[in-house]
Amino acid sequence: MANENFDECTSFLIDDGLFVGRIARLENVLKTIINKHGYDKNVSVALTETTALAVLLANALKFEGLFTLQLQGNGPVSTIVADVTSDGKIRACANYDKEHLEKARNLRKNDGEIEATPHLLGKGTLAFTIDDGKNNYHQGVVELQGKTLEECALRYFKQSEQIETMLKLFVEIPEDEKGEWKAGGILLQRIPNMGGKNIDIADAAELKNEAEILLNSLKQEELFDKNLSLQEILYRLYHANNLVITKENTYQFHCRCSREKLLKTLRGFSENDLASMLDENSKIKAKCGFCSEEYEFTIPEILQKLN
Numbered sequence: 438m439a440n441e442n443f444d445e446c447t448s449f450l451i452d453d454g455l456f457v458g459r460i461a462r463l464e465n466v467l468k469t470i471i472n473k474h475g476y477d478k479n480v481s482v483a484l485t486e487t488t489a490l491a492v493l494l495a496n497a498l499k500f501e502g503l504f505t506l507q508l509q510g511n512g513p514v515s516t517i518v519a520d521v522t523s524d525g526k527i528r529a530c531a532n533y534d535k536e537h538l539e540k541a542r543n544l545r546k547n548d549g550e551i552e553a554t555p556h557l558l559g560k561g562t563l564a565f566t567i568d569d570g571k572n573n574y575h576q577g578v579v580e581l582q583g584k585t586l587e588e589c590a591l592r593y594f595k596q597s598e599q600i601e602t603m604l605k606l607f608v609e610i611p612e613d614e615k616g617e618w619k620a621g622g623i624l625l626q627r628i629p630n631m632g633g634k635n636i637d638i639a640d641a642a643e644l645k646n647e648a649e650i651l652l653n654s655l656k657q658e659e660l661f662d663k664n665l666s667l668q669e670i671l672y673r674l675y676h677a678n679n680l681v682i683t684k685e686n687t688y689q690f691h692c693r694c695s696r697e698k699l700l701k702t703l704r705g706f707s708e709n710d711l712a713s714m715l716d717e718n719s720k721i722k723a724k725c726g727f728c729s730e731e732y733e734f735t736i737p738e739i740l741q742k743l744n
Contacts, residue, residue: 443619446496447667448684451675452644455636457628460667461492462607462621462660466527469690471618473729477538478610480514480531481618483554486586486608488519488529489620493604494565495521496686502569510581512559513538518727526691528727533557551610554586563589594626601627603649607657619661623652644678651675692728699723699732703739711736 446461467485476484487506495504505520519529538557561581568574577597583589587604594602602624609619625648627641636644651674659670671680703711703721714721721734 442663442666444689445667445685445687446492447671447682447686448496449671449675450681450683451625451648451678453636453679454681455627455641455644456625456648457497458623458625458671459493459496460621460623460660460671461489461496462619462667463489463492463527463688464617464619466688466690467618467620470527470529474530476531477533477535479538479552479557480533482551482608482610483514483557483586484517484519484529484531485618485620486554486606487517488527489606489608489622490586490590490604491519491521491529492527492688493622493624495523496684498523498567500569502567505564505566505568507564507566508554508558508561508581509564510555510558510561512557512561513541514557517554517558521688522691525686525688526693527688528690528692530726532726553584555581555583555589563593565593600629601645603652605652605655607660609657609661621660623655623660625649625652648675648678651678692725692730694725694728694730696732700734700739703734708736708740711739 443462443464444466446459449458449460450456451458463485467488470484470488471481487508491504491506494506498504501523503520503522505518508517509515514531514533516532517529519527521527558581562578563581564576564578566574566576577593579593579596581589583592587606591602591604594600603626604622604624606622607620611617627645655670655674659665668682671682711721715736716722719735721736721739723732723734724730
């Protein structure tokens with residue numbers, strides 16, 4: 438049974454609004470995602486870490502919409518996607534080549550070791566996309582460079598947004614198949630023109646150093662302690678820094694796929710193209726990459742929907 442203190446993200450301010458922060462941890466939603474896919478352990482680690490980062494970033498949305506974090510590369514793992522809606526719905530998936538992954542593992546002679554997310558993806562890109570649901574999109578893309586996912590994300594904020602950012606991510610891998618996956622993290626940012634206007638430059642630099650030291654003092658066992666709420670953890674870290682809790686969000690798995698959406702996609706193909714998709718039972722089968730739900734269609738059914 439998932440603990441009630443998990444699957445949530447808390448937003449906060451410290452130092453009179455000089456820094457905006459978010460802290461998150463996930464458990465049950467990750468269990469659902471992992472159980473739907475049965476990925477290689479290395480891929481599952483990368484996916485859960487990416488999902489935790491997506492939650493930390495999506496929690497900044499101030500309108501109804503969708504935040505998507507996508508990693509693409511030329512390595513054994515070609516794609517990792519995690520998207521989070523403003524009302525707390527999460528889905529995530531990965532695409533990878535099992536044979537390529539095994540070859541890379543053998544070449545590196547690291548069987549059993551957990552590789553950092555960027556190593557699995559190789560050369561590629563990291564993209565943040567915000568969709569407000571009104572056909573307005575904002576996207577930022579940077580090269581996937583860094584030894585860890587943390588470094589890649591920090592590089593994005595430094596190059597694309599010019600926002601001072603501090604970030605720490607955690608993943609707890611279950612000891613056996615019945616164990617629970619956990620992932621989370623903490624993020625602090627200094628947003629220009631938001632807070633701390635009465636703090637001079639010298640004091641601001643000192644406060645940043647202090648905030649970063651405290652952020653890095655957070656331990657994995659503390660973040661994933663089922664007896665501690667996120668507010669209690671934040672109080673331990675920043676009670677002397679004018680801590681203010683501003684928002685608390687909870688999350689659950691939800692996939693937006695549907696039979697109707699797939700039918701709409703199939704309507705874009707010609708009848709000859711549809712015929713080439715038929716299996717031995719004269720059915721067109723489609724499987725959702727996010728939730729693994731399988732759908733079956735017949736050509737007459739698709740054409741009937743067209744008319």
